[in-house]
Amino acid sequence: MSSGHHEHSEQQEHHAEPGFWQKYVFSTDHKVIGLQYGFTALCFLFFGFLLMLLMRWQLAFPGQALPVIGKFFSDSSMPGGIMLPEFYNSLGAMHGTIMVFLGVVPLAVGAFGNYVMPLQIGAVDMAFPKINMASYWAFFVGGVVMLVSFFVPGGAANSGWTSYPPLAELATTGQTLWLLGMVFLITSSLLGSVNFIVTIIQLRVKGLSFMRLPFFVWAQFVTAFLLLLAFPPLEAAGVLQLMDRLAGSSFFLPSGLVVSGQLMHNSGGGTPILWQHLFWFLAHPEVYVLILPALGIVAEIIANNTRKPLWGYKSMVYSLIFLGFMSFIVWAHHMFMTGMGTVINAFFQTTTMIISVPSVIVLSCLFLSLWGGSIRFNTPMLFALAFLPMFGIGGLTGLPLGLTTTDLHLHDTYYVIGHFHYVVAPGTIFALFAGIYYWFPKATGRKMNEVLGKLHFIGSFIFINGVFMPMFIQGLAGVSRRLFDGGASYYHAGPVLKLNVMMSVSAWCLALAQLPFIINFFYSMFAGEKVTSDNPWQSTTLEWATPTPPPHGNFTFTPEVVRGPYEYSVPGESSDFLPQYQPVKG
Amino acid sequence: MMLEWLHKLGLPPVASVHGVAVDVAQAGVHWLMLVLFVGWMGYFIFVLFRFRRSRNPQANYQGVKSHFSTYVEVAVVVAEAVLLLGFSIPMWRQRVEAFPSASQATVIRIVAEQFAWNIHYPGPDGIFGRTDPKLIDLTSNPLGLDRNDPNAMDDITNVNQLHLPVNKPVIIHLSSKDVIHSFGIPQMRIKQDAIPGMSVPIWFTPSVTSEEMKKKTNDDKFQYQIACAQLCGLGHYRMAGYVTIESQEAFDTWLDEQGAKAQTSGDDAFWL
Numbered sequence: 001m002s003s004g005h006h007e008h009s010e011q012q013e014h015h016a017e018p019g020f021w022q023k024y025v026f027s028t029d030h031k032v033i034g035l036q037y038g039f040t041a042l043c044f045l046f047f048g049f050l051l052m053l054l055m056r057w058q059l060a061f062p063g064q065a066l067p068v069i070g071k072f073f074s075d076s077s078m079p080g081g082i083m084l085p086e087f088y089n090s091l092g093a094m095h096g097t098i099m100v101f102l103g104v105v106p107l108a109v110g111a112f113g114n115y116v117m118p119l120q121i122g123a124v125d126m127a128f129p130k131i132n133m134a135s136y137w138a139f140f141v142g143g144v145v146m147l148v149s150f151f152v153p154g155g156a157a158n159s160g161w162t163s164y165p166p167l168a169e170l171a172t173t174g175q176t177l178w179l180l181g182m183v184f185l186i187t188s189s190l191l192g193s194v195n196f197i198v199t200i201i202q203l204r205v206k207g208l209s210f211m212r213l214p215f216f217v218w219a220q221f222v223t224a225f226l227l228l229l230a231f232p233p234l235e236a237a238g239v240l241q242l243m244d245r246l247a248g249s250s251f252f253l254p255s256g257l258v259v260s261g262q263l264m265h266n267s268g269g270g271t272p273i274l275w276q277h278l279f280w281f282l283a284h285p286e287v288y289v290l291i292l293p294a295l296g297i298v299a300e301i302i303a304n305n306t307r308k309p310l311w312g313y314k315s316m317v318y319s320l321i322f323l324g325f326m327s328f329i330v331w332a333h334h335m336f337m338t339g340m341g342t343v344i345n346a347f348f349q350t351t352t353m354i355i356s357v358p359s360v361i362v363l364s365c366l367f368l369s370l371w372g373g374s375i376r377f378n379t380p381m382l383f384a385l386a387f388l389p390m391f392g393i394g395g396l397t398g399l400p401l402g403l404t405t406t407d408l409h410l411h412d413t414y415y416v417i418g419h420f421h422y423v424v425a426p427g428t429i430f431a432l433f434a435g436i437y438y439w440f441p442k443a444t445g446r447k448m449n450e451v452l453g454k455l456h457f458i459g460s461f462i463f464i465n466g467v468f469m470p471m472f473i474q475g476l477a478g479v480s481r482r483l484f485d486g487g488a489s490y491y492h493a494g495p496v497l498k499l500n501v502m503m504s505v506s507a508w509c510l511a512l513a514q515l516p517f518i519i520n521f522f523y524s525m526f527a528g529e530k531v532t533s534d535n536p537w538q539s540t541t542l543e544w545a546t547p548t549p550p551p552h553g554n555f556t557f558t559p560e561v562v563r564g565p566y567e568y569s570v571p572g573e574s575s576d577f578l579p580q581y582q583p584v585k586g
Numbered sequence: 587m588m589l590e591w592l593h594k595l596g597l598p599p600v601a602s603v604h605g606v607a608v609d610v611a612q613a614g615v616h617w618l619m620l621v622l623f624v625g626w627m628g629y630f631i632f633v634l635f636r637f638r639r640s641r642n643p644q645a646n647y648q649g650v651k652s653h654f655s656t657y658v659e660v661a662v663v664v665a666e667a668v669l670l671l672g673f674s675i676p677m678w679r680q681r682v683e684a685f686p687s688a689s690q691a692t693v694i695r696i697v698a699e700q701f702a703w704n705i706h707y708p709g710p711d712g713i714f715g716r717t718d719p720k721l722i723d724l725t726s727n728p729l730g731l732d733r734n735d736p737n738a739m740d741d742i743t744n745v746n747q748l749h750l751p752v753n754k755p756v757i758i759h760l761s762s763k764d765v766i767h768s769f770g771i772p773q774m775r776i777k778q779d780a781i782p783g784m785s786v787p788i789w790f791t792p793s794v795t796s797e798e799m800k801k802k803t804n805d806d807k808f809q810y811q812i813a814c815a816q817l818c819g820l821g822h823y824r825m826a827g828y829v830t831i832e833s834q835e836a837f838d839t840w841l842d843e844q845g846a847k848a849q850t851s852g853d854d855a856f857w858l
Contacts, residue, residue, distance in 0.1 A: 084820075085820040085821065085822075085823065086820045089817070089819075089820060089822075092817075158820075159817065160817045164765075164766055164816075164817075166764060166765045166766070166782060167765040167766065167817065167818060167819060170764075170765065254782050254783025254784075255783065256719040256782075256783070257719075257763070257764060257782055257783075258699070258719050258722045258730070258763040258764060259700070259763075259764045259765075260700065260724065260764075261722060261723060261724030261725075261728075263719050263720060263722065270783075271783060271784075272766055272781060272782065272783070273781065273784075306637070306645060307645040308645040308646060308647060308649055309647065309649070311649045311650055337768060337777050337778055337779045337815075338779045338781065338786075339682075339778060339779065339781070339784065339786035340682070341682060341683075342675070342678055342679045342682055342683055345675075345678050345682070346675045346678070349670060349674055349675065349678075350670060353666045353667075353669075353670050356662075356666065357659070357662075357663060360659055360662055361659060364655050364658070364659065367626060367629065367630060367633075368649065368650045368655055369649065370630075370633045370634070370637060371633055371637065371649050371650045372637065372642075372645060372646030372648065372649040372650065373633075373637045373642070373645045373646075373649075374637065374639050374642050374643055374644060374645040375634065375637050375638050375639055375642075376639050377638070377639075385634070388630065389623075389626070389627060389630065392622075392623065392626060393623070396619040396622060396623055397619065399615050399618065399619060399666070399669075400612060400615040400616065400619075403611065403615060403669055403670065403673070403674040404674055404677075404678045405607070405608055405611040405612075405673055405674040405677040405678065406608065406611050406612045406615055406674070408608055408681075408775055408776065408777055409597075409608060409612065409772065409775045409777070411768075411770075411777050411815065412768055412770075412777070412815035412816060413815070472595075473595045473596045474596065476592055476595050476596045476597045477595075477596030477597065477598060477772070478597075478598055478770070478772025478773075478813065480768075480770070480813050480814065480815040481815075481817075482817040482822060482823075483822065483823040484820075484822070484823035485823045485824075489823055489824045489826050490811055490813055490826060491807070491808065491809040491810075491811055492598050492772045492773070492811065492813070495596055496596045568645060568647070569644065569645040569646070569647045570647055571647055576644075576645065
């Protein structure tokens with residue numbers, strides 16, 4: 001074993017019983033950090049969702065006072081309960097920022113990655129426990145800065161989650177805090193990614209070769225590389241934009257800008273397009289940071305609940321690596337309408353079409369894994385199964401956006417919003433729910449309630465489609481995104497305007513559909529049905545070999561891996577699953 | 587057939603020459619999407635039913651043995667290659683390289699600002715007058731046009747009212763004074779960001795006049811609009827420009843009127 005192991009055992013000897021603060025707050029235990037990430041991210045996910053619910057009021061009933069709740073807002077955001085466009089833009093920018101950087105990524109990588117990955121590779125902890133702790137606290141500070149920004153004059157950042165200059169550079173103080181918050185969040189991700197990479201390379205238990213890794217670990221491994229290589233350009237860009245805002249530089253401002261009829265006396269010579277390149281160089285790989293861990297979770301749950309191996313495990317792994325690589329050279333498809341020549345345009349269109357191939361392969365393998373299975377329809381499996389067609393819709397609707405001809409009409413319309421939400425909301429977030437239901441018994445020793453779980457699933461599934469499906473129709477009609485009145489100013493939006501009410505009602509119902517989850521989560525934590533086995537789902541991977549919940553140091557024995565990750569229903573065996581750590585007979 | 591469905595869903599009628607080809611590609615991609623989705627879903631629902639635990643208590647370790655999925659993947663790659671090489675790349679080339687000659691086209695400048703579209707016609711001489719950001723005045727000279735420049739004497743400027751003749755190519759040099767906007771006319775299947783510090787040309791040929799479109803859509807209120815597609819600040823939602831596509835004669839008459847107005851008013855505030 002590597003030095004990480006020794007370091008850790010020593011630590012354990014010296015500090016056998018850490019105090020409250022060290023155990024639950026400033027903990028270096030990957031499981032506690034994972035749970036901290038999980039709770040914080042779930043809170044942010046809920047908060048980001050609430051922002052959207054407010055926006056949906058304005059979109060469905062533009063200019064009308066929001067009853068009851070509207071009274072609680074200040075005159076600078078919703079005077080008399082009627083939303084101001086500045087506030088709408090803040091909500092939009094912060095919804096995107098919070099959902100991506102404070103909700104989904106910390107939950108998918110920080111929580112699931114931290115909690116499950118070391119267990120699945122048989123490690124006692126992450127390679128660098130203190131860096132792990134630093135990563136969480138940097139994330140926490142970043143989140144606090146983002147929240148504080150709502151209360152500065154002018155409100156939170158209001159230039160979109162993409163913060164395009166010059167708009168972002170002319171924006172109010174909230175934008176400065178957004179940039180500072182991002183610097184913390186990026187630092188957190190970088191610390192985390194280094195830790196993940198080293199842990200997966202160095203701390204795998206004996207016998208756990210790369211091709212025996214659970215697919216979830218592979219997903220986290222590739223994700224960590226994406227974070228490590230894609231985030232630094234944005235961190236640099238963020239600092240440059242801070243300089244532009246605070247120190248009078250002009251990295252992203254051209255000469256001769258005239259704002260509200262006044263010539264700006266900035267030094268000039270910069271270009272706003274540079275920001276877009278730096279931003280999307282991160283933000284496209286970021287899409288895969290959002291989706292790969294979700295694919296990992298879904299793969300685990302599908303193998304477990306079909307009681308058979310994943311179909312095409314190796315093709316899936318190679319596709320994953322290829323996806324990771326390709327995700328670095330498609331970024332400019334977000335910039336098709338900035339004025340590109342044929343060659344550059346053809347390059348990015350082609351890479352964009354190529355990246356769809358490994359995505360199709362991974363998704364096909366997951367679909368095909370179902371064939372011949374003995375499918376158990378428990379709550380985690382329902383969410384995992386629903387992920388497949390939802391992610392499929394998200395992927396397919398990417399095609400007309402990836403081809404510039406068709407994108408000419410669809411770029412920056414609601415079609416785009418529908419597309420990426422299908423990938424991330426009923427896609428990734430469904431997978432994250434699946435993961436919560438699946439690993440909850442390991443973390444708490446209690447199962448979540450199945451009836452409430454299924455109620456949560458059915459409500460979410462129906463209403464989330466009610467929110468996002470009509471967006472494709474509005475997009476086809478040519479309705480631009482980020483419109484404060486939902487398109488009411490435009491003739492061409494007329495026929496599809498009424499869909500706004502339907503989408504908003506669906507969104508509010510979707511919020512109600514989360515109540516069973518919230519109740520279930522807290523009820524089950526304290527009073528749920530206790531699991532009678534350390535391996536309640538009869539799974540094959542190593543995280544189920546630990547006591548429940550796993551103690552500090554994780555394993556009570558030193559596991560040794562003797563077979564691949566998904567040896568379910570092996571012919572000639574009496575049991576329908578052979579755990580990776582179960583010694584070979586004879 | 588797909589195109590009919592897309593129109594039923596909300597796709598606006600097409601009103602430019604190249605837009606027809608855009609729609610053909612749009613229909614093609616959506617066919618591919620539909621076939622894949624329906625195929626996958628058929629398989630998915632069958633499998634969930636056929637291989638549920640109560641029907642199939644013992645899973646099969648091997649699973650799928652056929653190579654059907656490989657063929658599907660190859661078919662997807664081929665379809666994508668056709669769309670890419672057959673439609674998309676050549677069409678983009680046509681959009682950004684095959685510009686009509688300026689003498690054959692209506693040439694204008696459009697400079698976006700928070701939250702309006704400044705439209706600049708070169709006038710009878712066909713040459714745009716000099717502009718300078720220092721001369722910009724929000725009310726009297728939003729383009730910063732130097733009226734002392736001989737080329738600027740006959741220039742016509744206007745806010746949010748874009749008139750174009752039908753069936754004649756239009757070249758628009760697009761720029762912005764302050765932040766990034768995006769110029770789009772949904773029926774023309776055209777879109778381009780307006781970026782400060784850059785002037786990007788686009789071209790298209792309107793093929794249906796506003797009057798014809800009113801008859802076609804059976805709606806007297808039909809209106810072509812410039813829709814801002816890029817978040818540009820608190821007025822982004824209302825940054826609409828109005829487009830009139832008319833016969834060459836009607837266009838010439840309109841342009842003359844605008845020119846006369848500009849001469850008499852002495853500055854560019856006539857539109858206020």
